[in-house]
Amino acid sequence: MLILTIETSCDETAAAVVRDGRLVLSSVISSQVATHAEYGGVVPEIASRKHLEMITPVVRQALDEAGVMLAEIEGIAVTRGPGLLGALLVGVSMAKSLALACRIPLVGVHHIEGHLLAGFLEQPVLFPFLALVVSGGHTHLYRVDGIGRYRILGRTIDDAVGEAYDKTATLLGLGYPGGALIDKLAQQGSPTAVKFPRPLLHDKTLNFSFSGLKTAVLTHLKKQSHTPEGAELHDLCASFQAAVCEVLVKKTEAALKQEGLQRLVVGGGVACNSGLRHAMQQLATRLKIELQIPPPVLCGDNAAMLAVAGDAYLTAGCLDDLAMDAIATWPLDQVARWEQLP
Numbered sequence: 001m002l003i004l005t006i007e008t009s010c011d012e013t014a015a016a017v018v019r020d021g022r023l024v025l026s027s028v029i030s031s032q033v034a035t036h037a038e039y040g041g042v043v044p045e046i047a048s049r050k051h052l053e054m055i056t057p058v059v060r061q062a063l064d065e066a067g068v069m070l071a072e073i074e075g076i077a078v079t080r081g082p083g084l085l086g087a088l089l090v091g092v093s094m095a096k097s098l099a100l101a102c103r104i105p106l107v108g109v110h111h112i113e114g115h116l117l118a119g120f121l122e123q124p125v126l127f128p129f130l131a132l133v134v135s136g137g138h139t140h141l142y143r144v145d146g147i148g149r150y151r152i153l154g155r156t157i158d159d160a161v162g163e164a165y166d167k168t169a170t171l172l173g174l175g176y177p178g179g180a181l182i183d184k185l186a187q188q189g190s191p192t193a194v195k196f197p198r199p200l201l202h203d204k205t206l207n208f209s210f211s212g213l214k215t216a217v218l219t220h221l222k223k224q225s226h227t228p229e230g231a232e233l234h235d236l237c238a239s240f241q242a243a244v245c246e247v248l249v250k251k252t253e254a255a256l257k258q259e260g261l262q263r264l265v266v267g268g269g270v271a272c273n274s275g276l277r278h279a280m281q282q283l284a285t286r287l288k289i290e291l292q293i294p295p296p297v298l299c300g301d302n303a304a305m306l307a308v309a310g311d312a313y314l315t316a317g318c319l320d321d322l323a324m325d326a327i328a329t330w331p332l333d334q335v336a337r338w339e340q341l342p
């Protein structure tokens with residue numbers, strides 16, 4: 001099946017053409033990062049307007065680069081939620097318009113379902129597996145028993161890890177979004193220079209908490225009489241990253257043991273992080289488990305990642321109709337499409 005996928009949940013307007021849920025013929029991502037940077041974060045109203053401006057050229061470019069005509073598209077998968085409602089509506093409206101005008105079957109896909117199955121575009125992983133999704137809006141551990149079969153094991157009780165990175169970067173005067181910048185600076189610093197807290201490390205749940213870590217950075221900065229730069233800034237970034245990675249690794253290990261799972265998938269924008277990738281690799285080697293972390297281009301927001309679940313649903317006839325709405329808040333374990341799958 002040849003499908004068109006559309007993603008507009010936050011600040012990337014993206015479209016892709018994918019064959020059989022596997023072969024990516026094109027993947028176009030138009031980022032709004034530069035627009036939002038001057039406000040220090042994503043401004044929802046501006047995001048919606050930018051999506052509106054870019055959605056048609058991005059879809060057209062995805063079709064052109066794939067060398068296919070709209071008439072050849074056999075299904076459309078679109079991010080239905082969660083995300084910014086106004087932003088989601090642009091993608092959902094585009095998908096519904098194309099579905100109506102060209103009589104193409106349509107399905108709405110959960111954004112996180114896209115992230116945790118993104119690596120399947122390169123190499124499918126056998127079910128069941130543990131998925132850690134780390135992004136600007138999510139820090140969740142899921143047990144995945146199949147496409148459409150997800151159970152939340154743990155989640156952040158306050159900030160998502162990407163949010164903590166971005167807020168910390170703002171405190172350090174690095175600009176927005178600062179996750180990748182902190183990562184870069186951390187590579188030249190000492191992870192033991194500043195002893196930051198490891199929130200919820202020893203509690204019995206699989207939940208996370210990152211807002212205190214950001215506050216710890218603020219408290220540290222207030223104690224200093226100057227803005228950190230050079231080696232001091234590198235050390236701060238490395239110490240922050242070490243605290244984040246230690247918590248993510250320990251909770252992931254606890255979840256693997258609790259569920260008796262042998263396979264681990266890490267996805268979402270923060271899965272681009274070099275420290276996290278290295279720490280998870282070490283964990284996988286130590287526990288002798290299979291690890292999949294997609295290449296960075298598939299970790300951040302993109303439309304191709306929707307094709308894995310989208311293709312499975314469309315092929316099985318699990319369709320949405322033109323009454324499909326966008327859902328801003330949508331827990332993944334409420335997707336429950338698996339009952340309709342063969």
Ligand code: KG4
Nearest residue numbers: 135136137162179180183269270273300301
């Ligand atoms: O998945 P994503 O592209 O969008 C959401 O669904 O949120 O994730 C974006 C998040 C941002 O918070 C960004 O700062 C973070 O991923 N990020 C990183 C790195 N690259 C992106 N955080 C830490 N290290 C990185 N290398």
Ligand code: ZN
Nearest residue numbers: 135269300301
């Ligand atoms: Zn995302």
